[in-house]
Amino acid sequence: MELRLESRAIKGAIDQARVLLQQRRVVACMGDRMALICLCLTEPIRPVMLGAATTEDEGFALVQRLNPDLLICSSDLETGYGINLIKRVHAVSPSCQRLIVLVRETQAVVREAMDAYADGVMFKSSFGTGQGDFIQALQTLAEGQVYYPEEIRRLGAQAPRPDLPPLVEELSRREIEVVSAVALGLSNQGVANQLNISLETVKTHVMNATGKLGAQGRTQLVVKAIVYGLIDPQG
């Protein structure tokens, strides 16, 4: 992805962020130090940033000490877990709005964030795409509402069946892509062509996903992936 710094979209986002963040008191908590520093130094955010941390406990301590009205937090932290942090913050400071950035785009994580009473949920991968998720989230939160974009709502609404045993190991994003392609009726070679990877890599992903889901064969692999809500093929 090329980030077009001089684009109208970026400049517009900066202007909007400046307006939306006026008068706000922000704490940020992210496991990725570089992303955290970049966020804190971003011109419209820097003046309203009260503090920043990289671990769950540090973030919680900052919220208690600085009493922000907005916590921006990523799910992955250096130690601890972002979703636990927003749960803890909700318990002690419910008036502090909580915007969480999810690194993994799985149904289970989305569901977990919703259940933790996040006021805003967005995917890390949506940054820089021009979808304007971050600005829309700030706008919605400023209006006192809850921000779950359509793809998040769709994923979260597909609640896993309570009678299913939990997966011992989650499928990777690539494995889900491969299983999704298998569920469209593609051969392994067809999947390889579509995803621009080798046939052997496809076979490895299929084998690993099959093992993780405890499936026997390609059809049962797809059936289990559907049942667990991991894929939703649309041929």
Place this chain on the structure above:
Amino acid sequence: MPPSYDLILMKKGRLQIKTVQVSNADEAWRLGRELHPNCIRGVVRHERSEAQSAESS
């Protein structure tokens, strides 16, 4: 012989499998939608038939 595809169908809350032999995945989806409207959830090609078709080509 054309390749085999498993149609994954959701009927009355349960997933069912029906195997068809058609020329390609698009045809399998089309057939699935035609025979089982609003039921088809996925299509899986049998890899064995892929091998057979590769051998015969």
